[in-house]
Amino acid sequence: MTSHSNESGHQFRSIERLVKGLPTSDGAGVKLTRVLTQQLQHRLDPFLMLDAFRNENPEDYIGGFPDHPHRGFETVTYMIAGRMRHHDSAGNAGLLGPGGAQWMTAGSGLIHSELPEQEEGLMEGFQLWLNLPARNKMVAPSYRDIPSPAIPEFTTAEGVRVRVIAGSSHGVAGAVQRPDTEPLYLDVHLPAGCRFVQPVPVGHNAFTYTYRGSVQVAGTTAPDRHMAILANDGADGVCVEAQEDSRLLIVAGKPLNEPIVQHGPFVMNSTEQIQQTLRDYQAGKFEAAEVQVVSA
Structure with a gap:
């Protein structure tokens, strides 16, 4: 597929592949859809996993x-x-509530839990795994709670609402800026008939995930609960159009181009590092993790 362009001067990325994701369960039986699987880690470097849940x-x-x-x-x-x-x-x-985010750097290792604080009603959200460069794999763990009001957002003239979790969009800096991988993470709400254009640096890997309605990306439909892997073809923008009221994530990042070796919840650069990680975990070193809390 070739890229498309328009009056904005951007070349728009086409959809290289649509991915529906694999229904699975994790934790203590939580049903979810694993959208970005291990098989896609090199193609979507620096992103390692995306889970979507809507129960x-x-x-x-x-x-x-x-x-x-x-x-x-x-x-x-x-x-x-x-x-x-x-x-x-x-x-x-x-406490992570509606519209809020939590950004946790596991770094050298920690143990954590995520448990529902409700007994009924809808539970919906996403967990994205973002790789760390080799030199930062063993940094001290840290985490940051980002309540909904702390996530910058704007509304375009057409009425498109954009929440900027990471990176920047149309001059609005997101709640989080990260070096090395330079992630862009947007939650975009499009009224029927509207379009939204987002610049993406040439060479960065990018994808969208539609979680309400149905959108078109450079003319190809990306329906509800589908990820669209965007071609990394020299184009520098993403164009999304909605035929019905729709919501989607737009995610992009700079590839690290380093070896990826994953063993369950551990992601390192070599098998030997994984073996050392297992030894450290079995020796109880994760239980004494000093976690740095970053205020929103």
């Missing part, structure tokens, strides 16, 4: 995600509906 039935989420370890990357949790409570091995806690 009305409490039995599908009530068990949450009890204590589990991480090392070597960052997790970004973004809630649309529902409430989740975070605890970690340094004794810190945070």
Whole structure:
């Protein structure tokens, strides 16, 4: 597929591939869709995983995600509906509510839990895993709670509402800026008949995930609950149009182009580093993690 352009001067990326995702469960039986799987990690470098969950039935989420370890990357949790409570091995806690995000740098390793703080109603959101460069795999863990009011947003002249979780959009800086991977993370709400154009640096990998309605990306339909992997073809923009009221994520980042070796919740650069991680975990080193809390 070739890129498209228009009067804005941007070349628009086409859809290289549509991905529906794999229904699965994680934690204590939480039903979710794994959209960005391990097989796509190199293609969508620096992103390692995207899970989407949208459950009305409490039995599908009530068990949450009890204590589990991480090392070597960052997790970004973004809630649309529902409430989740975070605890970690340094004794810190945070409440993630509708429209809020949590940005956690696992770095050298920590143990945390994410448990629902509700017994009924809709639980909906996303967890994105973002890789760390080799030199930062073992940085001290940190986390930041970002309540909904702390996420900058703007509305275009056409009525498109854009929430800027990371990176920047149309002059609005997001809640989080990260070096090395330079992530862009937008939540875009499009009224029927509207379009939105977002610049994306040439060479960055990018995708969209539609979670309401149906949109067209450079003329190709990306329906509800589908990820569109955008061609990395020298184009410098994304153009999204909605035939009905729709919502989607736009995500992009700078590839690290480093080896990726994953073993469950650990992502390093070599098998030997994974083996050392397992030894450290079994020796209880994660339980004493000193987690740095960054205020919103």
